[in-house]
Amino acid sequence: MSASAYRYGPFHDGPDPLAPPYDVARALDELGDDVLSGASPADALRKLLRHGAPGLRGTDDLLRQVRERRRALRESGRFGGTLEQARALLDKAIGQERAALFPDPSDDARLREAELDALPADTARAIRALADYDWRSPQARRTYEELKNLLRDEVLDTQFRGMREALRQMRDASSSATAAAVKDMLADLNDMLAADERGEHTQEKFDDFMARHGHFFPDNPRNLDELVDSLARRAAAMERMLASMSREQREELAALMAQVMADLGLAAELARLNDALRRRRPDLDWSGRTRLRGDEPLSAPDATSVLEELADLEEVAATLAQDYPGARLDDIDEEAVRRALGRSAVDDLRRLRDIERELERQGYIRREAGRLELTPKAVRRLGATALRRIFASLEGARSGGHDTPDAGTAGELTGSSRPWEFGDEQPLDVVRSLRNAIRNGRVRREPDGRPALRLAVEDFEVFETERRTAAAVCLLVDLSWSMTLRGTWGAAKATALALHSLVTTQFPQDALQIIGFSNYGRVLQPTELAGLDAEMVQGTNLQHALLIAGRFLDRHPEYEPIVMIVTDGEPTAHLLPDGDYAFDWPPSRQTITLTLAEVDKMTRRGAALNVFMLADDPGLVDFVELMAKRNGGRVFSPSKERLGSYVVSDYLRSRRGRRRAG
Incomplete structure (x- = not known):
């Protein structure tokens, strides 16, 4: 083959087969951006899957495509096309017959004209009245046969997608042979469904059925379940079409359909089939109503197809939204997506699923009791990312700074x-x-x-x-709801993860404890911290947090103490003797007294309390100044963007100070 015989162009059959695979680590970093901003891992993953990433469409893009397709379908036409087409052919046949009768002066011609004049206005009844009429005009006879074939094809195609084309391929056969073929197919189908209900169906029986009747089913179902699903969705869409029409249209079309089924001898078998489909798929919408806003009249099969596709789009939209507890991309039916949006949407969905699965397979996320959690491996990466950003901001703030992987691992x-x-x-x-x-x-x-x-x-x-002195580091982080309201919770979470990464990787001889406090204080593990939200409770129990920190320092008496407090509010809660807590606003004298008592204990331990205020409320400022005066610690008022830099710098400054003092 010569070179000129080859043609090159863009690849359109799915994603680029030569494109590199999506970087799961990059997906974790993008997910981590939201976690470090305060989101839970589940919310962060949901956002990543919704918004997608460069070169990867998210579920929001697919939902947008669903909405656009749904709008186009609703504006594609209106109901009643089959009735209008049938009425037009009927009027044409009657007109042709009248033209043939008009020149004839006989009484027979006048009687025939009178019979035509007496025809009912209802199309179905008029067609029934003409069933035995002996047409004088050959053209009228052909038009009437065209009308009957139209109704046969339209009615059967309304019930069975693609039947119209199958019947056209059988156009050389007689009407009776065609009806017999359809009747045999329906009888075999009903027998197969009955056998399945008795537990006697086999795949071999289905294959034999498709070998004999497969030309009636162009979508080529692979098994009985796929066939039932296709037929049931079509039948339910037909019922919704009838329910959506005006009462006059519905009665007229239903009469036409019943007449055609009776003429073909299919009424009993179709009724039997519809009953079986309803029993098997009661979950489908068999009675809903839909409004179409287009101007073009749609035939009954086309209107049924529109409603069938709209049902697929509704199903896809519901699962793509992922707005129910425990939602996962595995819940989305790929076949429904393919029917509604095409092959490329299925490819995008698979790539999104790959991200979720790979994050789990590579040990970055896990599900515990239905909750999505970050693993220690992921937390280490997020902490390193947060720390790297803090060092980058420090470099911008002063020249000569470097993000050195082993910085601090050795003394002078x-x-x-x-x-x-x-x-x-x-x-x-x-x-x-x-x-x-x-x-x-x-x-x-x-x-x-x-x-x-x-x-x-x-x-x-x-x-x-030189040998360095190890430190016992306590970071106390306010978890009260005001941290979320002020938008500072994400910065506090990122700071804690960054400090954990710094201590564990570059100063492993140091001991670190992160303590969260709202109505109570509690020790936070790094994996817990990454997925933690600020708590919707009243109370800022700094007393309990300091009590826990003091116990940690007492377990490390040979270590230099470093205590840092991140908060946006003054103490409003304290522990009661029975272990409960008391909340008061404004803060009670007892709360302030008990909290300062813990501050004094820290002072006696030799631990300076450095406070990072994320608000400038007068009550908070007054309390922090009083605490600094009694303890000797420093007070900082960083912006939330600079909080991490302040905390990390303070930790490193404390270490340098101890080394010089030694």
């Missing part, structure tokens, strides 16, 4: 070195390591004659550093 250099041992985190002495390799005869010659130095483990030396 002493000027001497020693052989490397497993687990050492001290900086590598490159010069002495290379010199050791040369002394130990590690120099080799490459094939081209160039010298090469091959180092072994025993050649490495590391710098010796």
Whole structure:
């Protein structure tokens, strides 16, 4: 084949097969942005799947496509097309017959004209009255046969999608042969459904049925369930079409359909089939009404198809919205999406599902008791991301700062070195390591004659550093609802995760405890913190939080204490002797007294309390100033955007201060 025989163009049959797979780690980072802003993991994942990402449509885009398609269908036409077409053919046949009778002066011609004049105005009754009429005009006879074929095709296609085309392919057969073929198909179908209800159906029986009658079902169902689903959705749509028409239209079309079924001898089998379909799919809407706003008259089959597609769109929209408890993308029926939106929408849906599944498979998220949670692996990544952003902001605030992965893992250099041992985190002495390799005869010659130095483990030396004092770090985070109302909860959550990442990765000898407080104080694990929302309760129980922090410091008596408090409100709750809590607003004297008592205990432990105020309420300012005066700690008023930088900087400053003091 010559080169000119090839043609190149865009690939349209689904997603680009050569495109790289979607980066799940990037999906986690995008999900993490919302978590760090205060959202729960479930809400963050739902937002990611709704909005999508660059190169990936989300469920909101699919929903938008559903709404546009639904609007187009509602404006595609109106009911009554079959009635109008039947009436037009009937009037044409009568006109042709009158034209043939008019020149004839006989009494027979006049009697025939009188019979035509007496025809009922109702189309169905008029057609029934003409069933035995002996047409004088050959053209009128052909038009009337065309009318009967139209009604046969339209009525059967209304019940069975694609039947019209199947009947057209049988147009060389006689009407009686056609009716017999349809009747045999219905009888076999009803027998197969009855056998299935008795538990006697097999796939072989279905395959045999399709071998004999498959030309009536162009959608090629693979099993009985698929066939029943297709037929039931079609039958329910037909019932909704009839219910949606005006009373006159409904009665006229129902009469026409009944007449056609009776003429073909199919009424009993169709009634039997509809009863079986209703029993199998009672979940479908069999009686709803829909309004169509278009100007073009739709035939009964086309109107039924519109309503069938609208039902698919409603089903897809309900599952795409994912607004019910425990919703997952696996709930969405791919076949319904394909019918409603096409192949490309199914491909987008599969890619979205892959994100959700891969996040679970790769250990970033898990479901516990129906709740979506971030795993420790994901929390470490989110904490590292938050910390990286904080260091980036610190770099912007002052020159010379660097985001160094091992910053802080060693103390000040002493000027001497020693052989490397497993687990050492001290900086590598490159010069002495290379010199050791040369002394130990590690120099080799490459094939081209160039010298090469091959180092072994025993050649490495590391710098010796000063021993540092470990710290016991307590971060107290306000969980009261006002944090959410002021929009500061996300910043507090990100700060806590960043501090956890900094301590565990760069200062592992330090001990860290994160304590949340609202009406009560409680210790927060990092995985819990990532998915935590501010609590819709009254109370800012700083007393209980300080009590918990004091117990933590007492378990680490040899560690230097660092206590940081992030809050936007003065204390309004305290513990009662029975373990309950008391809430008062404005704060009661007892609440302030008990909270300051815990502050004094911290002072005696040698722990300075550094407070990061996220509001400037007079009551909060007065209390914090009083606490600082009694304890000696510092007070900061950062914006929520700078909170992380302040807390991390304060922690690092405290470590540097201790090192100099040592």
